[in-house]
Amino acid sequence: MAQPLSPAAAERYAQLQVDIAETYGVQDSTRQFAVEPTITQELNDAITARADFLERINIVLVNEVKGEKVFIGVNGPVTGRTNTKNKDREAKDASGLDNTQYELQDTHSDVGLPYAKIDAWAKFPDFADRYSAAVLKRIAQDRIMIGFHGTHVAPDSDPVAYPKLQDVNKGWLQQAREQIPAQVLKEGKVAGKVTLGVGGDYANLDALVHDTKQMVDENLREDGDLIAIIGSDLLAADKAKLYAKQGDTPTEKERIESMQVIATYGGLLSFSVPNFPVNAVLVTSWDNLSIYIQGSSWRKQTVDNPKRSRVEDYNSRNEGYVIEQLEKFALTENVELLEA
Structure with missing residues (x-):
């Protein structure tokens, strides 16, 4: 009772x-x-x-x-110049x-x-x-x-x-799948998956993040505010490689554990976010x-x-x-x- x-x-x-x-x-x-x-x-x-x-x-x-x-x-760019002696200034459609x-x-x-x-x-x-x-x-x-x-x-x-x-x-990922499928990479040489590692679609995480960034519109790609959100399994695997190479050296081990040596991938500041898919990479800006x-x-x-x-x-x-x-x-x- x-x-x-x-x-x-x-x-x-x-x-x-x-x-x-x-x-x-x-x-x-x-x-x-x-x-x-x-x-x-x-x-x-x-x-x-x-x-x-x-x-x-x-x-x-x-x-x-x-x-x-x-x-x-x-x-896209909205700045330019028009010779108004010959024609009217025209507002650019950049919406x-x-x-x-x-x-x-x-x-x-x-x-x-x-x-x-x-x-x-x-x-x-x-x-x-x-x-x-x-x-x-x-x-x-x-x-x-x-x-x-x-x-x-x-x-x-x-x-x-x-x-x-x-x-x-x-959520955001599903909306991207439906609305901008050309900017969502789901598979590579093998149907249904993108392979990462020696002999795979991408040899390393840097290359994967770099190519993901290339799917962003070229007019926005170099604005300077893009970041990469990386799944925990991918980060853990890359961190394990660093441990294997340098983890026996105390100073290097400390840098690895503090994430100092893997703060960027593909030229982008990279982050691990709770509840993000463990096997995915997202490139965008926070305010997007x-x-x-x-x-x-x-x-x-x-x-x-x-x-x-x-x-x-x-x-x-x-x-x-x-x-x-x-x-x-x-x-x-x-x-x-x-x-x-």
Whole structure:
């Protein structure tokens, strides 16, 4: 038989309800309420602060579920000169590809907090802060996971069949596969994969990153803000090679472990990002990746559910993923490491 909350836990939970109501400016957090856009901005800032990657990209509040992208880049030079004695000056069309629309999807982040967990945390005076931090961190990681693994939007998501949240929304990589397939390399000499290693499509990671960069529009390729996001398996394999060659030398081993000797690949600053596919390389700029949230769409409610011996925290909002300039995005995936 389920045990009710202990007196100490009940007190902490009651204080949590008060804190939530005060934070969101409502009388009763147990009734569903709409979060004010200004508070939604603060909430998203708090979520963003839980992940370094999210702090690098754009997290944008928009007014509509569908609309024009916020940051439309210019895909070519606009500077020149016209002899106006002979002809009129003519503005250059440098707006990029035609696909400049975004569309947001209803997204739920619902958390069940078992009574036993509240009892265990009741001894901490900052229980409410600990709970809030845990939820915000998980939402931050979920956003990153969907961005890199989301392939479709299912009416009912299935976390068992799609543990990487593939059915919650279309992330950046899926949008690239659909909208700019010529900038997504999926296979080389062998069908269904790109091979990396001696005798493969690419001899080393530098060559792979370099060729991925070449799929970026030539007018944007040398802007100086491109970076490479590299899958952890590919980085680990390359690091292992360095260990094999120089790992016995203490000073060299220290440099390898601090990543000083492999900070760049293919001439680009390179990064490892949580939840990025382990066998892929993405070349773009940080500000080319965005997550849009409809500012007026966040709904929240907390419910005490004794039937399940837990407290339930329901959060919903309209959210979506955007590549601002499709021309500035290139992906190589399905990379298979060859045995040395």
